Amino acid sequence: xxxxxxxxxxxxxxxxxxxxxxxxxxxxxxxxxxxxxxxxxxxxxxxxxxxxxxxxxxxxxxxxxxxxxxxxxxxxxxxxxxxxxxxxxxxxxxxxxxxxxxxxxxxxxxxxxxxxxxxxxxxxxxxxxxxxxxxxxxxxxxxxxxxxxxxxxxxxxxxxxxxxxxxxxxxxxxxxxxxxxxxxxxxxxxxxxxxxxxxxxxxxxxxxxxxxxxxxxxxxxxxxxxxxxxxxxxxxxxxxxxxxxxxxxxxxxxxxxxxxxxxxxxxxxxxxxxxxxxxxxxxxxxxxxxxxxxxxxxxxxxxxxxxxxxxxxxxxxxxxxxxxxxxxxxxxxxxxxxxxxxxxxxxxxxxxxxxxxxxxxxxxxxxxxxxxxxxxxxxxxxxxxxxxxxxxxxxxxxxxxxxxxxxxxxxxxxxxxxxxxxxxxxxxxxxxxxxxxxxxxx
Numbered sequence: 001x002x003x004x005x006x007x008x009x010x011x012x013x014x015x016x017x018x019x020x021x022x023x024x025x026x027x028x029x030x031x032x033x034x035x036x037x038x039x040x041x042x043x044x045x046x047x048x049x050x051x052x053x054x055x056x057x058x059x060x061x062x063x064x065x066x067x068x069x070x071x072x073x074x075x076x077x078x079x080x081x082x083x084x085x086x087x088x089x090x091x092x093x094x095x096x097x098x099x100x101x102x103x104x105x106x107x108x109x110x111x112x113x114x115x116x117x118x119x120x121x122x123x124x125x126x127x128x129x130x131x132x133x134x135x136x137x138x139x140x141x142x143x144x145x146x147x148x149x150x151x152x153x154x155x156x157x158x159x160x161x162x163x164x165x166x167x168x169x170x171x172x173x174x175x176x177x178x179x180x181x182x183x184x185x186x187x188x189x190x191x192x193x194x195x196x197x198x199x200x201x202x203x204x205x206x207x208x209x210x211x212x213x214x215x216x217x218x219x220x221x222x223x224x225x226x227x228x229x230x231x232x233x234x235x236x237x238x239x240x241x242x243x244x245x246x247x248x249x250x251x252x253x254x255x256x257x258x259x260x261x262x263x264x265x266x267x268x269x270x271x272x273x274x275x276x277x278x279x280x281x282x283x284x285x286x287x288x289x290x291x292x293x294x295x296x297x298x299x300x301x302x303x304x305x306x307x308x309x310x311x312x313x314x315x316x317x318x319x320x321x322x323x324x325x326x327x328x329x330x331x332x333x334x335x336x337x338x339x340x341x342x343x344x345x346x347x348x349x350x351x352x353x354x355x356x357x358x359x360x361x362x363x364x365x366x367x368x369x370x371x372x373x374x375x376x377x378x379x380x381x382x383x384x385x386x387x388x389x390x391x392x393x394x395x396x397x398x399x400x401x402x403x404x405x406x407x408x409x410x411x412x413x414x415x416x417x418x419x420x421x422x423x424x425x426x427x428x429x430x431x432x433x434x435x436x437x438x439x440x441x442x
Contacts, residue, residue, distance in 0.1 A: 067202035069189065077164055077191040077200040082114065082141055087158070087197050089143055090261070096277075097260040098268050100253040101291045102313045104400075105408045106144060107223050110159060113248070114141040122279040123272065125251070128289055129316070129339040132249045136184045140167040140249070146223075150214040161193040162209060163228045164200055188234035206230030225405040233402055248317070251282070252291040252338055291316065291338060295410050304421035305343065311418035312341035314411055318400055332361045334375060343425065348432050356422070356429070357436035360385055365396030378422035378429050379439030387415045 065075050074080055084090045091097060095116040103111060117123075119137025126132060134140075143164040148156030166189045191200035192207060209226040227233075254268045265271045267285050272278040282288060294310035315323075320337035322329040327337075335341075335353040342350075352358055355375025366385075370392065373385040381387045389399035391412045398404070423429055423440045430438050 069202035069204045099258050100248050104317045107404050109144045112143040125278050129252050136169050136171045138169040146211050146213040149212050161197050164191045204231050252289045255288045255290045304425045307418040307421050308343050310414050312338050357433040381416035381419040
C-alpha cells in the first residue's frame with residue numbers, strides 16, 4: 001500500500017517547463033562567494049565560443065548570451081525552471097531533493113541533489129547494485145557549494161554556491177545538441193554562479209576556482225584548484241550509453257531517509273515509489289542492498305569485516321565509474337564496485353579482480369613514490385599501489401583522476417587498514433598467491 005508523505009506531494013505537481021524564473025526573492029546579494037560566472041575557457045565542439053560569463057557570449061539572432069554554451073541550451077540556470085529560489089536552493093514543485101549514503105568526494109564540497117521527470121514515466125528500480133534506469137525527460141541536478149567564509153569582509157552567512165551540474169536524458173529525435181543515441185542519450189551542462197549568487201551561467205569549457213571557507217573550529221580552509229569540469233570531462237565518467245550515464249542513483253545509495261531544509265522523508269526509495277516515480281515495487285527497506293557511510297561505520301566498528309564494508313562502500317562511488325565490469329576501464333580487469341567486492345566466499349579470480357597481487361596494467365604517470373607496486377598486497381599497504389594513488393594529488397597518478405585536487409584524509413587510513421586486514425579475513429591468500437609478498441599479521 002502506498003503512503004504519500006507531505007514532502008512528496010510536491011512530486012505529484014506538474015513539473016515546471018524550461019523558461020520559468022527559478023529565483024523569486026533574489027536571495028542574498030551581499031556575499032562574495034568567491035566565484036564569477038565563468039572565465040576564459042576553451043569550449044567543446046558543440047559550443048559557439050563565448051568568452052567569459054560576465055561578458056557577451058556572442059550574438060545569437062540579436063539575443064546577447066552571457067555564457068559560452070550552444071545556443072539551444074538555456075543561458076541561465078533559472079531558465080530551466082528547477083528552483084523556486086536558487087540562492088536558497090529551494091526546488092520547484094515536481095523537483096525532488098535526494099541524498100546519498102556514500103557520496104563521491106569532491107574537495108570537501110557540499111552537494112545538493114535533485115531529480116525531476118519532465119516527461120512523466122517511471123525510474124526502473126533494481127534491488128541489487130545496478131544503476132537505476134531513468135526515462136527520457138529525466139533531469140538530475142547537483143549543486144556544489146562550500147560553507148560561508150566567516151572571515152570575509154563583510155562576513156558571509158550563507159553557503160557559497162559554486163556550480164550546478166545537470167544531466168539531461170533526451171529523446172533521440174531531440175538533435176539540438178547532437179543526441180546520437182538509438183533511442184535516447186544523456187547530455188551534461190554546467191552552470192557557474194554569478195557573484196551575487198542569484199543565478200548561474202552556462203559554462204561549457206571548464207574553469208578553476210580558489211575558494212576559502214570557515215570549517216568547524218573556526219579554521220580557515222582554502223581549496224586552491226577546485227575544478228568546474230568542461231563538458232568533455234563530464235563524459236569521461238558519465239559514458240554516453242543510456243544505461244550507464246548516471247552514477248549515484250541506485251538502491252545501495254538511496255536506501256535511507258532524508259531531511260532537506262526541514263522536509264523529512266523516512267525512506268527515499270519508499271517516497272519515490274509512493275509518488276509513482278519508481279517501478280517495480282521495492283521490497284521492504286531491510287531487504288534492500290544498502291551501502292554504508294565509511295567514516296561513520298569505522299567510528300562505530302573496527303573489525304576486519306567493517307573495514308571491508310567501509311572500503312567497498314567508498315570504492316564504488318569513487319572508483320567504479322571506471323573500474324567495474326560495466327565501467328570505462330573494464331578491459332583492465334580491476335573491479336572496485338560494491339558487488340564485485342562482495343566479501344562472501346570470493347574465488348581466486350575474484351581476489352585478482354580486486355587487484356590482489358596483480359601487476360597494474362595501467363598506473364598513469366606515477367612518481368617514484370608509487371612506482372614498482374602491485375595493485376594490492378594483502379597485509380602491506382606501503383607496497384600497494386591503490387592507497388598510494390588515493391593519497392596522491394599528482395595529475396595522472398592520483399585516483400580518481402578527476403573531480404578532486406586534495407586528499408580525502410579520513411579515507412586513506414581506512415583503505416590502508418582494509419588492506420592490512422585482508423590476510424586476517426582470508427587466510428587462504430598466501431596459499432593462493434605463493435609468489436606474492438603477502439604480509440601475514442603475527
